[in-house]
Amino acid sequence: MDQxxxxxxxxFLSINKGWKLVDKKWIEKSxxxxxxxxxxxxxxxxxxxxxxxxxxxxxxxxxxxxKVRLTSWRxxxxxxxxxxxAQQFDQTYEE
Amino acid sequence: MDQxxxxxxxxFLSINKGWKLVDKKWIEKSxxxxxxxxxxxxxxxxxxxxxxxxxxxxxxxxxxxxKVRLTSWRxxxxxxxxxxxAQQFDQTYEE
Numbered sequence: 117m118d119q120x121x122x123x124x125x126x127x128f129l130s131i132n133k134g135w136k137l138v139d140k141k142w143i144e145k146s147x148x149x150x151x152x153x154x155x156x157x158x159x160x161x162x163x164x165x166x167x168x169x170x171x172x173x174x175x176x177x178x179x180x181x182x183k184v185r186l187t188s189w190r191x192x193x194x195x196x197x198x199x200x201x202a203q204q205f206d207q208t209y210e211e
Numbered sequence: 212m213d214q215x216x217x218x219x220x221x222x223f224l225s226i227n228k229g230w231k232l233v234d235k236k237w238i239e240k241s242x243x244x245x246x247x248x249x250x251x252x253x254x255x256x257x258x259x260x261x262x263x264x265x266x267x268x269x270x271x272x273x274x275x276x277x278k279v280r281l282t283s284w285r286x287x288x289x290x291x292x293x294x295x296x297a298q299q300f301d302q303t304y305e306e
């Protein structure tokens with residue numbers, strides 16, 4: 117899968133709130149939850165989505181704050197797989 | 212709850228494999244899993260234990276590697292609550 121162009125990344129960031137670019141090759145977002153176990157349930161849901169896509173984010177759990185980072189190792193940068201998962205994570209959070 | 216003494220921490224580390232001391236105030240361990248979703252299930256189990264104890268570790272998920280860090284903020288260091296949870300996490304992993 118091809119790397120996204122700078123323009124494509126900018127476009128993604130402009131229409132998907134909360135995501136930021138880190139070290140040019142990661143997109144990162146933090147999700148906050150009212151209850152600790154709600155955050156854990158969210159992790160479980162996005163992990164299932166990631167396993168199905170065979171594309172796994174780096175996830176950290178700092179009490180009620182869940183941070184997610186995506187990149188495509190093979191492409192050495194960001195691909196449509198990352199932005200697609202990012203949007204699925206956002207959708208899961210909104211539910 | 213009182214901070215553990217250096218001797219108590221050394222004793223804990225000597226009898227509980229894989230745990231290491233970080234910055235004098237954290238104990239940290241990485242758990243490896245054969246399947247991604249097994250690691251996620253482990254996170255869910257230790258999160259439930261942590262919520263019951265009202266004492267929450269920092270957790271990171273890097274594909275099949277789960278890293279856990281414990282400290283007691285109020286005591287500004289390690290307490291028996293940290294070592295107790297650490298041992299419960301180890302037990303959960305062995306199951």
